[in-house]
Structure formats: C-alpha cells, structure tokens
Amino acid sequence: MRIGELAEQAGTTTRTLRHYESLGLLPARRSGNGYRTYDEDDLRLLQQIRTLQDFGFGLEETRPFVDCLRAGHPAGDACPASLEVYRRKLAELDEVIERLRRVREEVGLQLARAEMELAADLPGGPPPRCAFSPPDPERAFSPPDTEQETSTP
Amino acid sequence: MRIGELAEQAGTTTRTLRHYESLGLLPARRSGNGYRTYDEDDLRLLQQIRTLQDFGFGLEETRPFVDCLRAGHPAGDACPASLEVYRRKLAELDEVIERLRRVREEVGLQLARAEMELAADLPGGPPPRCAFSPPDPERAFSPPDTEQETSTP
DNA sequence: GCTGGCTTTGACGTCGACGTCAAGGTCTAC
C-alpha cells in the first residue's frame, strides 16, 4: 500500500505520514521506484498514534506505544513504558481539568457580578437592592490624554 | 514610570509590554528622550490584561476589557462587549472541560484494562479470573522485517 | 570621561503538528 492509500485509510494526510516518518515514528519501506510502501501493521501503528493524538497525547508520548507494537506485542499498551505514559497523562489531565474548573467558576462569578452591576447602572438606579459597592467614581479611569511628557525638565 | 518599572510592578517583562504595544493593546506615551512612559492607569490596564491571561484569555479577547477601561469605565467588564467575551469563554470552558473529562475517563479505563492484562500475562497465568479476551496470537504484530519490495514485478 | 544600567529598534528563534508550495520523477490509461 502506498502513502496516499494509507493516509486515506487512516483518515489523515500524506504530509502527516511523512512527518511521522521524519520523527522515526512510522518509518516506511521503499519500493523499487522510491515510493513509500506500507502494510497492515503500519496501519495499526498509525491508528494507535491517531487514537492517542485524539486523546491529546503529543507525538513523543505515542512513541512507547508504537515501540511496544513494533516489538511484537498485541497492543500498544501491553508494555510498562506505555502504562507510565498513561499514568502521567492521567495526572496531567486531572491537573488541567481542576485548573479549568476553578477558572470556569471564577469567570462565572465575574460574569454574574458584572451583569448585575451593569443592570444596576443602566435603568436609572439599582432596581433589585444588592449588596454591591457601586462603582467608585474616584477609581474611574481618566480618558486617554495627549499629554507630552518632556522627562525631567 | 518607565518600561522596566512597570514590568516589575506587574510581574512581567519589558518584552511583553513592547509586544502589547505592537498590538495596540497598551500604547505608551514617550518622554523627551524617546523612552516609553506609563502611569497608574496603564498599570491597571496591564493588570486587567494579565488577570485575563491567567484565565486563559487570548490577548485579542482582552481588548474589549482594555477598551472599556480606557473609555473611562471603572472596571474592564463594565461594558457589554466584555460580558460577551465572558459568555463565550464560559461556553468554551464548558466544552473543553467536558471533552477533557471524557478523555480522562477513557484513558483511565484503558490504563486499568492494560494493567490487568499485563498482570495476567506476567506471573505465568491469569491469577484473578477476569472477563477479558486474552491477547489473540493471530493479531500479534510481526517484528519488523527487511523485506525489499520491488513494486509489481 | 567613562562605566554600568537603563532604554531603543529590528529581527530572528521557540514550540507542535503539520499546511502549502515548488520543481520534478513515475506510472497508467487513452
């Protein structure tokens, strides 16, 4: 099977396959005319890579899985090195998710507060009495001026 | 206040401030010698940008907030455009978090399965009888060969 | 006047996973 067919079968592009090969991730045999040649094993390697990519794994993180398959194991995660990647990724995911959860909460709070302050300012007075300190005029921004400083005159 | 001092006050770098200026996000006045000059308002603008950055906002997404402050409002989110950005970011966060949650679950399942299969293979037979189809020898990978294809002979 | 610390602009580098274009070789079908 040539590069175009493999790309199509895996739902990717030839450029991607050449990129993988340049990283040594998916080396190809060559037929007489110099064309890259792949077989079903390569398709499985590629599918392993793509699956992990969909999970957000970096290409380097897929390497242990690919090596594992190439070593003759029936699955890419049948090797300890792959399991380690799984575990690190899980920890990473937990961290990221927790961070995003906190950000989401904070942004939600900010939105709610800003919406209420806006609603209180627009109609001509705060209709639903809330425990907000109204915008302090002292802290208001001065509009941009054209003042030309001449350093220390 | 010059660029170095502002950077220090905001806990960032001069390069960052010049970058913001190149985007028109934080323009600076100039003193007689050509040095950039900032005031307390600029510091607040910068703090607004940095806060949103910490939340994962892109620089372009901070622009409505900065414009809002520069328009004289007491807060960067006192304008409808800023609220829109909040809302879009919230929706985006929800999507991302949900996607990551699903990935986390899937990776966790894969890890558990792979760990059990590995444990079942190593000690010399599956000790705790589980409902797994054992690795199929037929689907095992053939080790890399050095076969030289000569295309279609 | 000179050293050292600030500043200026300009421009290229980084990271990741490719996209895109160019110039050319190979093969099949008509």
Next chain:
DNA sequence: GTAGACCTTGACGTCGACGTCAAAGCCAGC
C-alpha cells in the same frame, strides 16, 4: 505519446505570546 494522478524531496508558512540577541542611544554617578 501524452494527460493526469500519483509520488519524491526541500523548504518556508502557520498560530500565539513572547524569548533572545545585536547594535546602539541615553543618563547618573564617580
């Protein structure tokens, strides 16, 4: 024998938010 569909390598572009380096200007203190 030639169009068209495939393939090759090489190299630059993309996106974002800066980092890093170079060459030079400005200023305070000694």
